Amino acid sequence: MRIVLLAGGVGGARFTRGLLDHLVASGTAADVTVVANTGDDIWMNGLRLCPDLDTMMYTLGGGIHEEQGWGRADESRRVADELDAYGVGVAWFTLGDLDLATHIARTQLLREGNSLSAATARLCARWKPGVRLLPMSDEPVETHVRLAGSDQLMHFEEWWVRLRATVPAQEFVQSGVEDASPAPGVLDAIRDADVVVLPPSNPVVSIGTILGVPGIRDAVRETSGRVVGVSPIIGGAAVRGMAAACLTTIGVATSADAVAVHYGPRSRGGLLDAWLVDETDAVLVPGLAADGIPCRAVPLWLRDTASSARLAADALAMAERD
Amino acid sequence: MRIVLLAGGVGGARFTRGLLDHLVASGTAADVTVVANTGDDIWMNGLRLCPDLDTMMYTLGGGIHEEQGWGRADESRRVADELDAYGVGVAWFTLGDLDLATHIARTQLLREGNSLSAATARLCARWKPGVRLLPMSDEPVETHVRLAGSDQLMHFEEWWVRLRATVPAQEFVQSGVEDASPAPGVLDAIRDADVVVLPPSNPVVSIGTILGVPGIRDAVRETSGRVVGVSPIIGGAAVRGMAAACLTTIGVATSADAVAVHYGPRSRGGLLDAWLVDETDAVLVPGLAADGIPCRAVPLWLRDTASSARLAADALAMAERD
Numbered sequence: 010m011r012i013v014l015l016a017g018g019v020g021g022a023r024f025t026r027g028l029l030d031h032l033v034a035s036g037t038a039a040d041v042t043v044v045a046n047t048g049d050d051i052w053m054n055g056l057r058l059c060p061d062l063d064t065m066m067y068t069l070g071g072g073i074h075e076e077q078g079w080g081r082a083d084e085s086r087r088v089a090d091e092l093d094a095y096g097v098g099v100a101w102f103t104l105g106d107l108d109l110a111t112h113i114a115r116t117q118l119l120r121e122g123n124s125l126s127a128a129t130a131r132l133c134a135r136w137k138p139g140v141r142l143l144p145m146s147d148e149p150v151e152t153h154v155r156l157a158g159s160d161q162l163m164h165f166e167e168w169w170v171r172l173r174a175t176v177p178a179q180e181f182v183q184s185g186v187e188d189a190s191p192a193p194g195v196l197d198a199i200r201d202a203d204v205v206v207l208p209p210s211n212p213v214v215s216i217g218t219i220l221g222v223p224g225i226r227d228a229v230r231e232t233s234g235r236v237v238g239v240s241p242i243i244g245g246a247a248v249r250g251m252a253a254a255c256l257t258t259i260g261v262a263t264s265a266d267a268v269a270v271h272y273g274p275r276s277r278g279g280l281l282d283a284w285l286v287d288e289t290d291a292v293l294v295p296g297l298a299a300d301g302i303p304c305r306a307v308p309l310w311l312r313d314t315a316s317s318a319r320l321a322a323d324a325l326a327m328a329e330r331d
Numbered sequence: 332m333r334i335v336l337l338a339g340g341v342g343g344a345r346f347t348r349g350l351l352d353h354l355v356a357s358g359t360a361a362d363v364t365v366v367a368n369t370g371d372d373i374w375m376n377g378l379r380l381c382p383d384l385d386t387m388m389y390t391l392g393g394g395i396h397e398e399q400g401w402g403r404a405d406e407s408r409r410v411a412d413e414l415d416a417y418g419v420g421v422a423w424f425t426l427g428d429l430d431l432a433t434h435i436a437r438t439q440l441l442r443e444g445n446s447l448s449a450a451t452a453r454l455c456a457r458w459k460p461g462v463r464l465l466p467m468s469d470e471p472v473e474t475h476v477r478l479a480g481s482d483q484l485m486h487f488e489e490w491w492v493r494l495r496a497t498v499p500a501q502e503f504v505q506s507g508v509e510d511a512s513p514a515p516g517v518l519d520a521i522r523d524a525d526v527v528v529l530p531p532s533n534p535v536v537s538i539g540t541i542l543g544v545p546g547i548r549d550a551v552r553e554t555s556g557r558v559v560g561v562s563p564i565i566g567g568a569a570v571r572g573m574a575a576a577c578l579t580t581i582g583v584a585t586s587a588d589a590v591a592v593h594y595g596p597r598s599r600g601g602l603l604d605a606w607l608v609d610e611t612d613a614v615l616v617p618g619l620a621a622d623g624i625p626c627r628a629v630p631l632w633l634r635d636t637a638s639s640a641r642l643a644a645d646a647l648a649m650a651e652r653d
Contacts (some may be wrong), residue, residue, distance in 0.1 A: 055439035085409060091432030095457050097439060106428055110413030113435075117377035181627050212387060 010039040011234070012325075013202040015145075015225075017046045017215025019078035020241060020249060020311070022068035024208035027317025029069065029139050031325070034318060041140040042198040044225075047125065048145075048152035048183060048218035050090075051166045053099055054092060056137070057113040057119055060166070061215065062129055062144060063111055070136025072107075081093040081107040101171035143198070145219045148189040149219045152214055154181040165214060174251040178258040183221050186274060191224050199228040204328040207238035207280070209248055209309065212268050213255035235282045235328040238272055239264035239320065243287040243309050253321065266293040266300075274301030283327040285309065285320070303327075332361040333556070335465075335524040337547075339610045341400035342563060342571060342633070344390035344536035346530035349639025351391065351461050353647070356640060363462040364520040366547075368532070369447065370467075370474035370505060370540035373488045375421055376414060378434040379441055380455075383490070383537065384451055384466060385433055391459025394429075401617075403429040423493035461522040465520070467541045468645045470506025470511040476537050477502040487536060489575060489628065496573040500580040503552070505543050513546050521550040529602070531570055531631065534590050535577035538545040542602075557604045557650040560594055561642065562587035565609040565631055588615040588622075596623030605649040607631065 014025055025043055032039050046181060049060045060079065067073040067081060074080045084105035094100035104112075111132060118128035124147040133142050152165035156179040165181070168174060186195045220226040229236060232311050242265045253263040261271045265286040273279020284304045286293055291306035298304055308316060308325040336347055347365055354361050361533070371382045389395040389403060390415065396402045406427035414420035426434075433454060440450035446469040455464050474487035479499040490496060504516045521527060532538050542548040551558060564587045569575045575585040583593045587608040595601015608615055613628035618627055629645040630638060 054435050055442050056435070087407060087428040088410060088432045088435065091429050092436055095432065095436040095454060097436045105412050106409040109431075109435075110410045110417065113376050113410065113431075114414055114417040114419045120377050132417060279594070 010037060010204065011042075011198070011202045012039055012204045012206065013042045013044060013198050013234075014066065014208055015044050015210075015216050015219045015229075016061070016208050017045075017210030018049070018064040019068075021045075021061070021208045021210040021215065022065045023072070023078070023317055024321065025065065025140060025205075026068055027204075027311065027314065027319075028138050028321035028324075030314055030318040031321040035322070040282070042194070042196070042202075043138075043140045043142050044145050044195050044219055045142060046145060046215040046218050048150055048214060049166055049169075050149060050151060051164055053102060053104070053112075054097060056109070056116045058112050058330050059115065059125070059129075059144070059281045060271065062142065063108065064143055066133060066136045066138055069138035070133075072136065080105055084108065089133045101167065117266060124192075126194075141194070141198070143195055145195065145225065147188040148185060148190045148224050150189045150218070151181045152183045152218055153184050154178045155182060169251065173229065173258050174254040178254065181217075181255070181258060183218060186223070191222050191228075194226055195239055199225070199232050202232055203233035204234050204325060205229055205232055205236045206324055207236070207272065209239045209311075210242040211249070212241060212254045212257055212261075212271060213252070213259055217259075221284075226280070229280050230278070236275060236280055237283045237285070237324045237328045238269065238281050239285045239324055240287065240290070240309060241269060242268055242290075244289045248309070264293070265290045266297050269297055269302050270300060276301045285324060285327060323325045332358060332526065333364075333520070333524045334361055334526045334528065335364045335366060335520050335556075336429050336528045336530055337366050337368075337538050337541045337551075338360075338383070338387065339532030340371070340386040341390075343367075343383070343530045343532040343537065344387045344395070345385065345400070345633045345639055346561065346643065347526075348390055349633065350528075350639075350643035350646075352517045352636055352640040353643040357644070359486055363515070364524075365462045365464050366467050366517050366520070367464060367610045368467060368537040368539055368563055370472055370536060370538050371491075372471060372473060373486055373489055375424060375426070375434075376419060378431070378438045380434050380465070381437065381447070381451075384464065385430065387464055387609065388455060388458045388460055391460030391462060392455075392559070394458065406430065416643075423489065430510060446514075448516075463520070463552035466514050467517065467519055467547065468511040468544050469514045470507060472505050472507045472511045472540070472544065474540055475504045476500045476504050477504060484514050485606075491573065496576040499578065503577070503580060505540060508543055508545070511544050513544050513550075518546055518550045521547070521554050524554055526556050526647060527554055527558045528646055529558070529594065531561045531563040531633075533571070533577055534563060534583075534593060535574070535581055541582075548602070551602050552600070558597060558602055559605045559607070560591065560603050561607045561646055562590060562609065562612070562631060564590055566611045571629070586615070587612045588619050591619055591624050591626070592622060598623045607646060607649060
């Protein structure tokens with residue numbers, strides 16, 4: 010079975026880990042490809058940070074800080090404190106020592122002329138994530154935010170991390186997307202997939218960003234496989250709080266059905282063959298079905314590895330329905 | 332009093348610290364400029380390392396690892412171990428976490444378009460070394476080594492650190508020196524100095540490299556100040572062992588008088604107005620005087636801050652002689 014996920018950071022990584030656990034537990038042979046959002050990528054202290062690629066690597070490779078969901082376990086700030094002492098530290102961003110090594114290694118590989126795909130493959134040779142991890146594009150596509158009442162653009166990471174998304178965003182701008190193309194292997198993986206999963210990642214600035222790379226949305230629409238989405242909204246609130254602010258910006262309500270309608274039913278030119286909502290949102294199932302989106306209500310909270318694996322199993326089961 | 336030192340790493344830094352101690356203790360008002368060798372500079376993991384500038388900053392700024400003579404006190408290798416895990420670590424080079432922050436900050440400043448001089452000034456704003464610390468040049472001039480019986484060039488740092496200078500060097504090559512010019516302020520500082528000191532740094536790959544930058548040797552020859560050198564050789568052995576290998580390469584004997592003759596008496600087109608040798612080399616004094624190099628034998632070992640300050644006082648006293 011060939012499975013492709015379009016994923017952002019924490020939610021996508023935890024879902025993917027659950028999927029791998031389920032595949033192993035059920036003895037299902039599968040090739041899993043993760044197409045990761047790189048819109049959060051940013052230069053910091055002369056180093057290239059790829060937050061979502063790293064969260065995926067660390068989560069699947071056993072290096073993640075579990076409680077936090079991002080960054081490395083057993084982290085320290087020896088280098089960052091020195092950068093502060095030099096007056097070049099970025100106060101709003103946590104740059105751990107172990108994490109920094111990833112940025113240094115990646116930046117070195119990029120400056121040596123490697124593509125982001127090649128650099129990612131090199132880093133994954135260490136983490137052995139159990140998936141083929143691809144950036145959505147080898148070209149830099151950075152998400153910027155136009156704050157309400159402002160002409161200035163701010164890097165998404167700064168809005169998200171420094172401002173905690175508390176200042177309303179008027180618009181998200183994918184800088185560089187016009188010149189970007191999907192990374193090698195992305196389109197083929199989507200087209201040839203048996204199942205494409207939209208995990209509970211941010212539908213705007215993670216999955217939305219991936220879909221914005223020319224060619225990717227069409228590949229999902231045209232894949233011969235089944236496309237299953239998992240709601241990132243439970244009971245009218247985003248699983249990872251601030252995603253609501255992103256939905257508001259693009260005029261989508263913070264609800265499991267509104268996000269599904271935003272993706273749209275594949276039968277009517279959209280993306281979804283099926284959609285999973287949380288049990289607490291079971292009331293939404295009939296309406297979504299009427300809108301052309303087959304839907305099931307299952308436990309969506311990724312509480313632990315067992316619940317994550319169960320949700321992944323539910324998603325695959327949903328993909329098999331007809 | 333305006334004092335200029337042409338300095339390499341450990342020996343130059345310890346001598347300079349002694350000089351500053353002496354100036355404070357004797358209530359002497361002085362502007363001290365250190366022109367540092369940058370021939371050891373090297374790109375490593377995409378970061379720009381400037382070993383001699385750093386040794387000087389750390390030594391004068393109170394951050395040096397005292398026993399080692401280079402690198403930071405209380406150092407750790409959290410990042411370096413990660414780079415090893417990624418397979419991009421440089422096995423023969425110690426890249427401490429605290430030290431790495433310096434390289435990251437410098438590289439960031441350079442990539443933002445700052446000159447090495449400007450970047451050094453920014454880093455010194457933290458360390459407050461008590462001297463004006465100038466790189467010999469803002470252009471990269473890297474010392475390479477042609478190994479005996481080989482056509483290949485190897486970066487000096489690799490020969491020095493990895494091979495411990497055990498493989499004979501046929502030649503030292505200053506890559507980039509043709510296009511290099513002295514950093515802003517270097518020539519003026521030398522020309523206007525009351526005293527120019529050649530501290531007990533490596534006469535070949537530290538002071539020799541500085542003198543190789545077009546214009547610097549002539550500025551020393553032509554300064555209105557007095558030029559005093561301190562022998563890096565005591566009793567026929569280099570104070571920092573491997574310097575002997577460098578002297579051998581350029582055909583100079585490992586002795587305090589041979590190095591002085593190599594620099595040459597200023598009265599005959601060379602550099603030195605005066606020279607200090609160790610007490611154990613007192614026998615060399617008459618011969619050097621006969622060669623036109625006024626010389627004194629004093630305790631040369633930089634054992635501690637007191638002996639370093641005393642040696643600096645001896646050097647300044649020697650400069651005053653006529």
